[in-house]
Amino acid sequence: xxxxxxxxxxxxKGTIGKILSKxxxxxxxxxxxxxxxxxxxxxxxxxxxxGYIESGALVPDDVVIETVKTRLLEPDVExxxxxxxxxxxxxxAEALKYFLKENxxxxxxxxxxxxxxxxxxxxxxVNRLICTNKSCGAIYNKETxxxxxxxxxxxxxxxxxxxxxxxxxxxxxxxxIYRQNSKDLIDFYRxxxxxxxxxxxxxxxxxxxIENFLEEYKSKK
Ligand code: ADP
Ligand code: ZN
Numbered sequence: 001x002x003x004x005x006x007x008x009x010x011x012x013k014g015t016i017g018k019i020l021s022k023x024x025x026x027x028x029x030x031x032x033x034x035x036x037x038x039x040x041x042x043x044x045x046x047x048x049x050x051g052y053i054e055s056g057a058l059v060p061d062d063v064v065i066e067t068v069k070t071r072l073l074e075p076d077v078e079x080x081x082x083x084x085x086x087x088x089x090x091x092x093a094e095a096l097k098y099f100l101k102e103n104x105x106x107x108x109x110x111x112x113x114x115x116x117x118x119x120x121x122x123x124x125x126v127n128r129l130i131c132t133n134k135s136c137g138a139i140y141n142k143e144t145x146x147x148x149x150x151x152x153x154x155x156x157x158x159x160x161x162x163x164x165x166x167x168x169x170x171x172x173x174x175x176x177i178y179r180q181n182s183k184d185l186i187d188f189y190r191x192x193x194x195x196x197x198x199x200x201x202x203x204x205x206x207x208x209x210i211e212n213f214l215e216e217y218k219s220k221k
Pocket of ligand 2: 132
């Protein structure tokens with residue numbers, strides 16, 4: 001099963017996606033993480049996309065689609081994945097549909113939409129801290145989920161940092177872009193009867209709700 005996490009920045013796609021990934025034993029694939037790693041490693045791809053990400057703009061569809069297709073041919077995602085941050089446009093959703101049709105004709109595809117009011121999103125994102133240890137990637141919030149020791153990850157002891165694009169100005173832009181694209185994107189999954197929308201106030205409750213939905217969804221098809 002390929003589970004697409006939809007939602008504006010800061011709605012909890014990463015946090016919830018990672019929990020679902022463990023619970024359901026599906027690899028978590030985040031395009032944002034892939035891109036940030038390419039930028040850190042100063043690869044050709046990294047150089048090409050750096051400007052877009054810093055300003056909060058979307059990376060062009062063709063670049064994103066190529067990156068994801070390559071990733072989805074790797075063995076750890078053979079039986080499915082949690083897709084976090086992809087698709088983000090209707091064109092990307094189409095590309096995913098055809099990719100799966102060609103390469104994984106048996107696969108089921110379902111989208112989970114995390115819907116959070118804008119003012120809450122901005123508060124969440126400007127206070128967000130992430131673990132610098134890539135294999136951990138734990139996410140904190142200075143207000144709502146602070147680490148026990150300031151600046152240090154509870155899980156692995158590595159340093160925490162703010163993401164370069166988590167400032168008010170860039171978040172506002174990312175939100176605007178999300179709102180522009182999300183209607184078509186959400187409709188795309190709604191017409192396919194493969195959409196579950198939820199306001200994730202509490203992470204654990206949200207995860208339970210989503211897992212219940214997925215159980216039902218699996219048994220229906
Ligand atoms: P957030 O959901 O908080 O915006 P992500 O880590 O998902 O963060 O993405 C960070 C940035 O990476 C985005 O602002 C965008 O520039 C780029 N990006 C990630 N995924 C995509 C995508 N599917 N299409 C276009 N750009 C993307
Ligand atoms: Zn950590």
